[in-house]
Amino acid sequence: xxxxxxxxxxxxxxxxxxxxxxxxxxxxxxxxxxxxxxxxxxxxxxxxxxxxxxxxxxxxxxxxxxxxxxxxxxxxxxxxxxxxxxxxxxxxxxxxxxxxxxxxxxxxxxxxxxxxxxxxxxxxxxxxxxxxxxxxxxxxxxxxxxxxxxxxxxxxxxxxxxxxxxxxxxxxxxxxxxxxxxxxxxxxxxxxx
Numbered sequence: 001x002x003x004x005x006x007x008x009x010x011x012x013x014x015x016x017x018x019x020x021x022x023x024x025x026x027x028x029x030x031x032x033x034x035x036x037x038x039x040x041x042x043x044x045x046x047x048x049x050x051x052x053x054x055x056x057x058x059x060x061x062x063x064x065x066x067x068x069x070x071x072x073x074x075x076x077x078x079x080x081x082x083x084x085x086x087x088x089x090x091x092x093x094x095x096x097x098x099x100x101x102x103x104x105x106x107x108x109x110x111x112x113x114x115x116x117x118x119x120x121x122x123x124x125x126x127x128x129x130x131x132x133x134x135x136x137x138x139x140x141x142x143x144x145x146x147x148x149x150x151x152x153x154x155x156x157x158x159x160x161x162x163x164x165x166x167x168x169x170x171x172x173x174x175x176x177x178x179x180x181x182x183x184x185x186x187x188x189x190x191x192x193x
Contacts (some may be wrong), residue, residue, distance in 0.1 A: 002044040004095035006085035008050025008101035010074035019053040034103040040110030049081040079153035101139040107177035116141040130175035
């Protein structure tokens with residue numbers, strides 16, 4: 001099975017007040033941590049979707065480290081970035097499944113991403129989500145049976161909506177630290193402490 005990873009990093013970070021993609025944790029930007037996780041796992045294809053503050057963010061990582069594409073419509077919400085990333089994936093040598101991840105979960109690493117893939121292989125389910133704080137969320141893996149539904153998401157609708165609508169095809173892996181994401185300066189300070 002060929003797996004692709006789409007890192008969504010196009011948001012405006014309005015609550016933080018500056019691009020969360022360049023916020024630092026343990027001497028790396030949050031975006032670099034996400035890129036390292038994607039590059040460290042066993043996948044066929046990777047893409048990073050950028051939007052707001054793209055030029056500023058691009059200066060913080062080696063451009064050759066991961067293919068990156070712009071989302072000129074990032075104001076239309078997360079679904080617009082997901083569509084652009086998925087379209088890129090499907091253009092050449094399309095994967096059989098994709099992992100969707102964000103750039104603001106500092107504890108996502110290659111181990112978690114590989115565990116999503118391994119769980120799919122073992123369980124044979126087309127959706128593998130991370131479970132934390134009594135819910136499911138990203139990173140999340142979808143088989144190609146769901147690509148069309150992902151393309152039909154609108155606004156800030158996320159992939160979780162599709163996963164919840166197809167519980168019969170869903171399996172989860174435990175990832176308690178998945179609940180930690182960075183939206184505000186307080187979140188960042190708590191993380192550093």
